[in-house]
Amino acid sequence: MLKKHDLLNLDWTKTNGMIPVIIQDYSSSEVLMHGYMNQDALTKTQENGLVTFYSRTKNCLWTKGEISGNYLKVIEISTDCDNDTLLILVAAQGKTCHLGNSSCFISNKYNINFLFKLEEIIEERKNEFSDDSYTSSLYKSGTSRIAQKVGEEAIETILAAMNKDQIELINEASDLIYHLVVLLHDQDLNFNLVIDNLKKRREKNLNTNSEKLLK
Structure with a gap:
């Protein structure tokens, strides 16, 4: 059976099985955070509609918000022109950054x-x-x-x-x-x-x- 993420034509070989992911708020266009997904993380993200990453430090899957409750609800998933990076538009539930900010990126150009x-x-x-x-x-x-x-x-x-x-x-x-x-x-x-x-x-x-x- 064809997995959902296969439809995205991702180049998993090029990225050694780990795709970089950019998370962006669908309403404000603010870039919220950056993470990585393996195939299992992407499959889980598509199945439950909540962004799930692969933790390279803990070597396991983790759904953003599973501890804080600040989930990232998936609106749309797309790839870049080289099929080696994902852009996920989300509806953020609460503050994304663990420091209590809406974004992990700090910029005055807002x-x-x-x-x-x-x-x-x-x-x-x-x-x-x-x-x-x-x-x-x-x-x-x-x-x-x-x-x-x-x-x-x-x-x-x-x-x-x-x-x-x-x-x-x-x-x-x-x-x-x-x-x-x-x-x-x-x-x-x-x-x-x-x-x-x-x-x-x-x-x-x-x-x-x-x-x-x-x-």
């Missing part, structure tokens, strides 16, 4: 996933009200007030652009995006869904243009 971090904070303020939190006060005021703030910030963003005030435009655009995210979470949505929708629109547009070129 613009790509900052919006995701902001959403985490906003969701916390939504569910855990704080008297000294502006975000909590918005949720207390209700959907109508939140939507009104989005409209107000949109107008102020337009005015800043019309006045060609770049600094003010950055400030107002920041306020607009913040309040928009608050509104999305008020409706139990998130910005990642908006990005997915934009991707689908682009793919549809590309397919439409391709069909036109073939006519």
